Amino acid sequence: MSAPSHWLDEPRNVKRLWRGFLALLALTVAAELAVALHPHFAIEALFGFNALYGFGACAVMIIAAKGIGLLLKRRDSYYEADDE
Amino acid sequence: MSSGIAFHPGLVLILGALALPFLRGIARNVAVMLFPLAAMLLLWQLPESVVWQCQWLGYAIQPLAVDRLSRLFATIFILMAFGGGVYALGQPSRMELPAAFAYAGSAIGVTLAGDLITVFVFWEMMAVGSTLVIWSAGTKPAYAASLRYVMIHLLGGMILFAGIAGHLAGGGDAAFGRMATDSVSHWLILIGFLINAGAPPLSAWLPDAYPEASWSGTVFLSAFTTKAAVYVLLRGFPGTEVLIWVGLFMAFYGIVYALLENDVRRILAYSIVNQVGFMVAGIGIGTEMALNGAAAHAFAHIIYKALLLMSAGAVLHATGRRKCSELGGLFHSMPLTTICGSIGALAISAFPLTSGFVSKSMITQAASVGHMLTVWLLLGAASAGVFLHAGIKFPWFVFFQKDSGLRPADPPSSMRWAMILFSFLCIALGVWPEPLYRMLPYPVQYEAYTAAHVLSQIQLLLFSGLALFIMLRWLQRTPTITLDVDWLWRVLLPALARRIGAALAVLQKHLVGMGGGVAKSVTASVTCGRAQQGMLVRTWSTRGMAMWVMVMLAAYLVIYYAR
Numbered sequence: 220m221s222a223p224s225h226w227l228d229e230p231r232n233v234k235r236l237w238r239g240f241l242a243l244l245a246l247t248v249a250a251e252l253a254v255a256l257h258p259h260f261a262i263e264a265l266f267g268f269n270a271l272y273g274f275g276a277c278a279v280m281i282i283a284a285k286g287i288g289l290l291l292k293r294r295d296s297y298y299e300a301d302d303e
Numbered sequence: 304m305s306s307g308i309a310f311h312p313g314l315v316l317i318l319g320a321l322a323l324p325f326l327r328g329i330a331r332n333v334a335v336m337l338f339p340l341a342a343m344l345l346l347w348q349l350p351e352s353v354v355w356q357c358q359w360l361g362y363a364i365q366p367l368a369v370d371r372l373s374r375l376f377a378t379i380f381i382l383m384a385f386g387g388g389v390y391a392l393g394q395p396s397r398m399e400l401p402a403a404f405a406y407a408g409s410a411i412g413v414t415l416a417g418d419l420i421t422v423f424v425f426w427e428m429m430a431v432g433s434t435l436v437i438w439s440a441g442t443k444p445a446y447a448a449s450l451r452y453v454m455i456h457l458l459g460g461m462i463l464f465a466g467i468a469g470h471l472a473g474g475g476d477a478a479f480g481r482m483a484t485d486s487v488s489h490w491l492i493l494i495g496f497l498i499n500a501g502a503p504p505l506s507a508w509l510p511d512a513y514p515e516a517s518w519s520g521t522v523f524l525s526a527f528t529t530k531a532a533v534y535v536l537l538r539g540f541p542g543t544e545v546l547i548w549v550g551l552f553m554a555f556y557g558i559v560y561a562l563l564e565n566d567v568r569r570i571l572a573y574s575i576v577n578q579v580g581f582m583v584a585g586i587g588i589g590t591e592m593a594l595n596g597a598a599a600h601a602f603a604h605i606i607y608k609a610l611l612l613m614s615a616g617a618v619l620h621a622t623g624r625r626k627c628s629e630l631g632g633l634f635h636s637m638p639l640t641t642i643c644g645s646i647g648a649l650a651i652s653a654f655p656l657t658s659g660f661v662s663k664s665m666i667t668q669a670a671s672v673g674h675m676l677t678v679w680l681l682l683g684a685a686s687a688g689v690f691l692h693a694g695i696k697f698p699w700f701v702f703f704q705k706d707s708g709l710r711p712a713d714p715p716s717s718m719r720w721a722m723i724l725f726s727f728l729c730i731a732l733g734v735w736p737e738p739l740y741r742m743l744p745y746p747v748q749y750e751a752y753t754a755a756h757v758l759s760q761i762q763l764l765l766f767s768g769l770a771l772f773i774m775l776r777w778l779q780r781t782p783t784i785t786l787d788v789d790w791l792w793r794v795l796l797p798a799l800a801r802r803i804g805a806a807l808a809v810l811q812k813h814l815v816g817m818g819g820g821v822a823k824s825v826t827a828s829v830t831c832g833r834a835q836q837g838m839l840v841r842t843w844s845t846r847g848m849a850m851w852v853m854v855m856l857a858a859y860l861v862i863y864y865a866r
Contacts, residue, residue: 225635227703235706244769245630247762259671260679269683269762275769276684277691280555284562285777291786295626298784299792 242271306322309354309366312342313415316408320401325789332392335376335400339385346377353417356445362477365417372598372744376414376534379602383526383609388467390721391519397440403523405805406432410527414534418477419467419492422535426463426499433528434836436520437512445515451792452512455498455505456528463495472559482539500532501585502577506556507789509576514568518616521568525575525612526605533582533601537744542589550584551681553577558688561779562640563785567615567625567701571608574693577685578604579733584682585666591745596665598743603658603732607650610725611697617718618701621711627780632706637828639713641702643722650729652764653686654693658732660760661739661751668749668756685759687767694764695771700780803810806838 226232248267258264265271319338326334346766351374355367384407391400412425437449469488471477482489501509513524540546557577559571578600585597617640618633619625624777634641646657653659663686670679715717732739740747771778833840 227634240765240768244765247758247765250758252666254754254758256759257753258673260676262676262680267762269759270766272680272683273687273763273766273768276687278774279766280558280684280688280691281562281770281774281777284559287559288563288783288785292563292781292783293786295682295782295784297786 308346309349309367311355311412311415312346312349312381313408313411314412315342315345316381316404317428320404321410323401323404324397324851325374335388335392336385338404339381339388342384342408343381346374346381348687349374352711353792355782356417357418362420362471363418364420364477366412366421367415368417369415370744371446371742372534372537373414374519375602375744376743377411379530379605379740380411380414380527383407383523383605386606386609386725387519387523387526388614389724392516393520393715396439396441399436399517399520400433402435402439403520406436406523408529409430410531413531418480418545419470419479420477422479422808423460423467425461426531429528430460433524435861436523439520440515440517442515445517448512448515451789452508455508459498459505462491462498466491466493466495473805477539479535481541483546483767484540484543493536493543495536496532496539497549497583499528500536500579501529501553502583503552503556504788506553506576507515507588509565510560510787511789513575513650515574518620521572522590522609522612522616525571525608527580530557530601530605533579533586535584535725536586537594537597541586541594544587545680547584547675548587550580550582551678551685551830553580553583553680554685555688556580558685558692559784560787561692562696563677563783565627565780565783567618567630567697568612569628569784570627570692570697571611573613574611574689574697575608577689577692578608578651581682581685584678585669588666588673588675588678588800590669592665592672592749593669595740595743595745595747596662596669597663597750598721599739600659600799602739602742603650603662606725606728606732607647607658607751610643610647610722610729611651611693613718613725614640614647614720615697617714617722618711622715622717624709626782627700628782630701630707630709631704633709634702636707636710637702637713639719640722641698643726644702645698646726646729648694648698649694649795650733652690653760654694654733654764655752655757656730656733656761657848658729658739658805660733661736664751664756664760665749683763687763690767691771695768696778750842798801822851 232239251266262268262271311386314686316338316859323331323334342844346369349367351369351371353368354501356363356365358364378704384404387403388400391403394400394428406429409425410444413422413429416425434449434453434456437445437452466488469486469491470482471489475488482492484490498505506854511530513521516524536546554577557573557580561573561577564570564573565807580599582600582604585593585600597783615625618630621637622630624630650657650659667679667682667686671681736751740749
């Protein structure tokens with residue numbers, strides 16, 4: 220069952236996907252040189268704003284979720300006694 | 304009641320729901336597809352006007368009134384009934400499909416109601432229909448969740464009823480139009496609407512109840528209640544500023560809880576709240592572009608959210624599992640489900656060429672055009688967050704990540720076709736948005752596919768993806784849940800009730816003890832007085848009596864003069 224049977228199971232291919240992804244990221248930022256973005260706000264005019272903002276916002280949300288999780292996480296059997 | 308051929312499309316589904324239990328086999332399957340088609344045909348033949356009206360208790364009732372906004376929502380509800388019906392053809396529960404059709408018909412009834420009284424009647428029918436859908440799962444947790452669910456919705460219905468009654472008693476018109484938040488009754492109506500939208504503070508009813516329905520039941524549930532609430536907010540409270548902040552709160556609440564969640568269907572339930580948050584925020588912004596965006600987003604959302612839940616339902620149907628920590632690697636044996644689920648994930652993330660892109664970008668664009676920097680930034684962050692929790696997390700943990708060793712097959716053909724249909728719609732609307740734009744309530748002056756829009760959205764999403772994969776270790780799934788406000792009515796209130804009950808029991812014991820003592824002494828004194836030779840029983844001498852009467856009369860005389 221666990222024998223690699225699909226091209227996605229090959230670590231080599233996963234590495235290739237990663238490289239492709241990183242190249243794509245670089246490409247989208249570089250494309251800003253060619254495309255006029257018509258910013259509405261001053262902050263939007265910064266080079267690579269959407270890239271930075273997307274990355275930063277997600278990092279903040281993951282950390283915030285982790286913090287809330289520290290307080291509010293429970294075993295998933297937590298409510299089971301009540302549902303009887 | 305006028306107009307010969309005009310018939311209510313919602314009633315077609317409700318009457319169809321009554322007929323379905325008597326049909327079997329192919330007749331039933333054909334009927335499941337035919338009823339929504341008939342409803343769609345009727346809907347598009349109705350003129351844009353008040354079609355049915357009557358007087359009731361002095362109020363003008365309009366059970367069937369059509370305009371662009373109501374037709375848009377009725378269309379997507381009927382489409383959903385069709386797609387969901389096909390998906391659920393193989394559902395063994397004989398109650399679920401009829402309940403779902405009655406539920407869908409009631410939601411259509413809300414959208415085609417021209418007055419608040421009709422809205423309320425269909426609103427409550429929706430609560431009943433959806434509760435029956437949850438019951439159809441037939442499990443103990445589903446039953447318990449349905450009771451909590453119906454409790455919240457009856458509360459919401461009561462608040463809505465109080466608001467409507469106050470509105471009418473204050474001399475208001477029964478007609479359902481735009482309302483200002485200028486009176487207690489209008490606030491009550493707004494709160495009643497928001498409860499069904501999954502707004503705080505009661506939002507937990509949604510992720511609590513929806514995932515407990517059957518593999519097909521959740522698909523229906525995801526569509527109607529919250530989007531009917533979006534519809535009534537669009538009609539009743541456009542441009543109400545507080546909705547911007549309520550909507551943004553919902554968007555982030557949905558993301559954070561979905562990131563923490565382990566149950567696949569609860570991730571998607573939290574993501575409903577997140578998506579409805581975008582719509583509510585758009586309604587709060589209130590410009591024509593924002594309202595168009597909210598309406599278009601509701602339309603697109605129903606399709607891709609149903610698609611996501613169909614793929615999750617296919618996994619549940621095949622494996623009986625719904626926890627990320629027990630799934631993974633399913634792309635090996637469920638290629639079609641993987642592809643359809645991924646299309647839904649891309650659409651909800653608003654990737655270019657999918658339906659989410661052409662609808663959600665209208666809302667962010669409206670914030671941008673209105674120079675609302677904070678709102679625009681928060682909407683952008685929330686868009687990135689959608690990609691995190693629904694766009695990548697859902698397909699990644701279910702279909703990829705580490706191999707769970709499970710090799711279930713793709714689902715039966717009825718489920719496959721429903722997923723293919725909705726995947727097609729997700730992409731078709733994204734590639735060719737004009738038909739959707741033409742149905743929107745206001746004329747659309749918006750071009751989704753400019754190089755700037757596409758590039759900035761792709762940047763935002765891809766770098767969000769980078770953040771997720773870099774921080775993936777932080778998101779490893781654990782068999783946990785995260786406490787939500789439903790903790791209040793699942794743990795705190797019952798505990799309080801038990802505590803108060805115990806205190807009352809002690810009090811009762813004391814009172815009985817004390818009461819027993821008092822009763823005993825009263826009995827003793829009574830017995831004492833009445834016993835032989837007791838004060839009240841013994842015979843008095845005539846002389847003594849005459850003397851006491853004289854004393855009393857004298858006392859009376861003294862009091863009389865002293866007064």
